[in-house]
Amino acid sequence: MIQVENLHKHFGGFHAVDGATLHIAEKSITGLIGPNGAGKTTLFNVIAGVLKPTSGKVLMAGEDITGLEPHELFDKGLLRTFQIAHEFASMTVRENLMMVPPGQSGENLWSTWFHRARIAQEEATLRRKADEVLEFLTIDHIADEKAGNISGGQKKLLELGRTMMTDARIVFLDEVGAGVNRTLLNTIADAIVRLNQERGYTFVVIEHDMDFIGRICDPVICMAEGKVLAEGSLDEIKANEQVIEAYLGTGLKNKVTAGAGA
């Protein structure tokens, strides 16, 4: 689905992505992990057209998409969320969702003047769809709240919600889980799996929560220092010495192991 070939992204002298080569299989849910600053978000930004690569290539289903504008990629079915929430602050939560679907006839000035009826109809459909998504994410009670005024976690949910408003082929999720309640995160995980199975979305998921990764991702790619460090199933990755040293660590020194509970 996505083929990244020897990709480099340099900031001044710093090589944030340093020759990453990876492949994301169609209809997979690929996990992307790695220490802070490994270059994961930068990689996303390059693929999604926010940053131009220093060198290297990105292919989508065989087609060269390197350096395309984000909105062009969106039209090709490539969606992404942001690690640091990018909500439309002065719009309501519902409007944040309703603006997403492409090709709305109401986005054409001419139609806004002369095809009011058609727009009204489309809007009603969109609204219904947005409300469904909100309900699913358990934030329907804040549908009319300004998005700038909602809690940190709610913003992350909204990020995710936007990707659910339209039919995508591949969705890049940048730490949707950070700051999201773990019970809700499980529901989200189920939804991702469902979208993947029922609608054939491909997902690439950056996450630091190994439970979440373990629950849905296969394969898992681990990056470090701008390169791919390891790739495989989560269990393989977890067993990888380098990954443990750079990323996973050996758990809390005061004997409570991560995720083990009491």
Add this chain to the structure above:
Amino acid sequence: EDINIGVILGFTGPLESITPGMAAGAEMAMSEVNAGGGILSGSMINSVRADSTCIDSAAAQAGAERLITSDNVVAIMGADCSGVTRAILENVAMANGIPMISPSATSPGFTEFDSGGLFFRTSPSDARQGQVLADILVRRGITSVATTHTNNDYGLGLATAFNEAFEAAGGTVTATVPHEEAKGDYSAEVGALASAGGEALMVLGYVDGGGSMISTAWDLGAFDHFFVGDGVYGDDLLPRIGEAASGLVGTVPWAVGAAADRFVEVYTEAGVDGASSYVAESYDAAALLMLAAQAAGEATPAGIAANVLNVANAPGEEIFAGDLARAVQILAEGGEVNYQGATNVELIGFGEASGSYREFNVVDGDFATVQYH
């Protein structure tokens, strides 16, 4: 009852430094008449001011509109800058049939403009001043000159007139460079003029920009001799250009002989600085309006408009500054006056003044008259 006359000048904006003097000149004439018992057997004259801004024609028109329709002025003394004067005249004064006498709108464009007998000016058209300046240069044996002018209709019009006249007389104009008023730095303009060279620099503009041009050119050693047009003449000029002033020569509309002397007495007594630009012209403009009303026997716009030429020109008894009360008297008794005022007013046809110019130079740090043209 009282009669309102509008005084519309650029109290704010690029001319704000000379307009207070002009207004004072006009109001000096009014107080003089009032002190002598007013016109039309006892009507007192009120001055109502409005701001022309010199550049914002919309605001100027609104101001004029207010004067006419809400303050009920019967005539307007103003405006100052040619551009706004034209706007007020066409859109407000002519629509309401109100006569205007501008003390300073000198653009040649007015000469051919048909205002329906409503517009007059007490300063001569720049077309003539350009000629006079050219003559002065030729007589002084100058054969090449660089010209700079303030970048508006007045400056460009005067520069065009001067350049044409000078070249027709065999002189060379090495370059014509405009300058904007009130900008930060004039070295670029001076640089271009210096590169073009020339025996002298002709500065046509206002005290502000023109003064800066002269001092910059002097400081940089680009020119040693300066000639200036009327707008640059002013009390503020000499202190600010310092040494550059020695040898400076220029023209300014001026009265010859008795008219001027009388005016000096009048303004000295009134405590107004009459030597600054266009004060005398403003005095005359206001005086003409009042005398025309007296001649008409009624203070109506139509009456005033119809009588301005009568009182301004011969025949009749010559009237100078300070004699306004006597003129009113004569007119009231059915006599005729030939208003000379402060500047030897002579109106040729509608809207045109045939004034005389004073050629001045600077001697010992003060303006001195060379001769009159």
Add this chain to the structure above:
Amino acid sequence: MDALNALIMLANFVLIPATAYGSQLALGALGITLIYGILRFSHFAHGDVMAIGTAVVILTTWGLQGAGVSFGVLPTALLALPVGIAFTILYLLAMDRVVYRFYRRVRAKPMVFVMASLGVMFVTNGLTRLLIGPGEQRFADGARFVISARDFRTWTGLSEGLALRSTQLLTVVVALIAMGILFYFLNRTRSGKSMRAYSDNEDLALLSGINPERVVMITWVIAGTLMCLAGTLYGLDKIFRPFTFFQLLLPMFAAAIVGGLGNPLGAIVGGYVIAFSELGVTYAWRRFAGYFLPPDWMPEGLMQILPVDYKFAVTFAILVLVLIFRPTGIFRGKVI
């Protein structure tokens, strides 16, 4: 000899005037950039507050001159400066108290601050004219020239003159010192850093124990000092007139922006960029060429790239070009 003459001419007509004018713009732009960087809005009242501060300096200078005080070869106005600076600071603080503080409290958008500063601009504009009138004022005294064009010619025997006004020299020196101090203050001292912190993230600054009102006050104090300095130096070197000072706003802003808003170094460089482009691009090379070309090769025209009419046009065109290649100014300014 010809080459020397040509060089002297270039220095006289372009290099020296541009350096002095650039320093004057730079001082103004420093204030603008500081206010933008720390208080996060474009301060449109800058030119007019400069005017009112300078007006106070002028009135004080006249007072001093009247009392027979003088400062030797240096202008008396320098002695009056402290009074003007104190006044400017107080004036700005008063404006902050009556106008801007409220908007900080309600966390108004930067645009609202900009509009409020327009309001302050109008008011200050009027006040200055009530205080000292709309006309020009001269208050320069002391030695006018370090080198005068005519003396230079006599001394060196060259055909070109070179002029250096003492106020030009003074401006450059003062501008350099002010820049140095400011730079040190912002990047090295605790107060300076706290000011930058405040501008970055006001809430977090609060959580770090930084007193926002103090930061604001220091900003106005520095800005006021710079404004009064810039105004006085400009007035000494050229002329004081309220309207001209208002007009200076545009080139000062251009300088701050082309250098990178919020960046003091940028303001300085921006000032020189604006000044040099104003003077350089429309410079007529005719006489310059005359020193090298045989007489019958001399071209007819002035050898100007563009007529001086387009002086500002050229400046702004350069500015736009710079911004296209460096969208936030030469030294990466802030975007709010």
Add this chain to the structure above:
Amino acid sequence: MSEPFLIGDAMTGGYGGADILHGCTIAVEKGQIAVIVGPNGAGKSTAMKAVFGMLNLRSGAVRLGGEDITALSPQARVNKGMGFVPQTNNIFPSMSVEENLEMGAFIRTDDYAQTMEQVYTLFPILRDKRHQAAGELSGGQRQQVAVGRALMTKPSVLMLDEPTAGVSPIVMDELFDRIIEIARTGISILMVEQNARQALAIADKGYVLVQGANRFTDTGEALLADPDVRRSFLGG
């Protein structure tokens, strides 16, 4: 009953519209760790802000060491020894990492070089990036800067709003370790966490907030053991 070191007592209030907090109480004892968990939008961050004085309370009080500080400004609370890492916007983006840390020590008059050294030891990556603008860091690195800044204050109470959001497992482990260490030196820690199981594991006390009110309050261990709590709030 002795009063906890820091207590936000029966706090009610919001952002100007409807109330977000409804009589919510959170407290921490000296040298202990209290953890707040709850669904998104429950009002956890709001409660933290209320304790720090960034919100006007309609009723309720905040007391520190027995003294009523309800009316104090956030700045005054910093001077009383409280430190806070907000959930979002918690760094100075255009300042370098080192300057961010220096700002943390703004109110300190003593030499803070040593504390800075400790922060660098805790988060080695920050040492490498010390001269880089914090706004150019990765999400997890920013989070480390934010926590580092608060540590620089040497506060007597440290309030952290989701300090581990976005940090890698190895850093998270280090961070929790360090928090325990800090608590042992007598500093009270009040912390909101979504990595709730790890957090509650080290907590002396845990609060579950739902819709602005206390739902469960117990020791960390007890909450972890409660199947209801686990299922509804900790993700099973």
Add this chain to the structure above:
Amino acid sequence: MNPTLRAFLLFGLVGLALLFTGFNQSWTLALTILNMSLISAVLALGVNLQWGYAGLFNVGIMGFTAIGGLAVVLISADPVPEAWSAGGLGALMGLALGAATVMAAIAVWNRMQPSLARVLALIATLVVGYVITRSVFAPAREAIMAVNPATEGYLGGASLPVLLSWPVGALFAAGLAWVIGKISLGLRSDYLAIATLGISEIVIAGMKFEGWLSRGVNNVAGLPRAVPRPVELQGSGFVQSLSERSGIDIVEMASIVEKLGYAALFSVVLIMLIVLSELALNSPWGRMMRAIRDNEIAARAMGKDVKARHLMIFVLGSAICGLAGAMMVTLDGQLTPGTYEPLRFTFLMWVMVIVGGSGNNWGAVLGGMVIWFLWVQAEPLGRAVMELLTSGMAEDNALRIHLVTQAAHTRLILMGSALLFMLRFAPRGLIPEK
């Protein structure tokens, strides 16, 4: 208070102020103010479209207004045949050569690989093109400007109906905006501001200098009117009967009728624009624009072509400014490049939009009216205030004389205070965005 009610009240207040002016000062004055208010409102709509909808900080309003005004001259003035024969052909050829140079430069830039050679080739093309263009153009220009310089000296216009110049003015401005937008829309906030400000200064410099086109600083006066002049109206039977029936003097009546005529024309334009913008704003299009304004990065990631949308908004908003510029010149009957000052034509417009309430069309319109009213009425008010202040002092008190002679400047203080006052009590504007 209910926002709609509030809006109604505020508009009512403006109406009252105008009525008050009418009763107390005069109806023609009230109508003069109203007419400029309507134009200001149109301008404010244009600015609001750019800032309020899209967050584009355009400080080049002056340039677009001016170029719209230029259209009036080019469309409605009479042609000057002598000038055409003197240099018309040369001027046109010069323009064509200039355009060819630019096109050649663009072709060079696009065809060649990025390299030093490309830069050199570009410079060479430009220089050669410039030299050739200038050699053709300059003599033609001189020749045209030498034709009767005191009253003509330019090519004149097309002698077409003046109303046609309104859409053409909009078109001119749109064309200019397209070029500017292509160059500078990538810039953010204040950087875009200074770029647009700069370009507008360039436009004005051009209009002042290129006398062959519109007489430059010599101004074009006496342009054809859209409504008959009062002098002509005085002769019309309709106006005479109106005057008889109402008892208003015929001169005043004619003025009133003329001004009402303009007011009607302007209102039609304004209402049309409001309706169109309201429809657009309250639709997915408006939502998309707000999203772009709020967060460009996210909007792009959500598939919106931000650049194209910005360009479109910029062009539309500027076209409205051009339209207003043409209306203004039509009302004045003259084009005076010297009047285009940033303070009056750019900053004052911004004040209108922000005071009115950015992002809200009704707010912008209200702001346009309120601020223009103040701008004009602050002057007599300033004098009144000064007289009141000094009424206690002796006639020849020096302070009194100083204050009264400087009274014009209280206008500025008053204007500023009013602005500050309004911002203080409605920081988000009189009618804020919903």
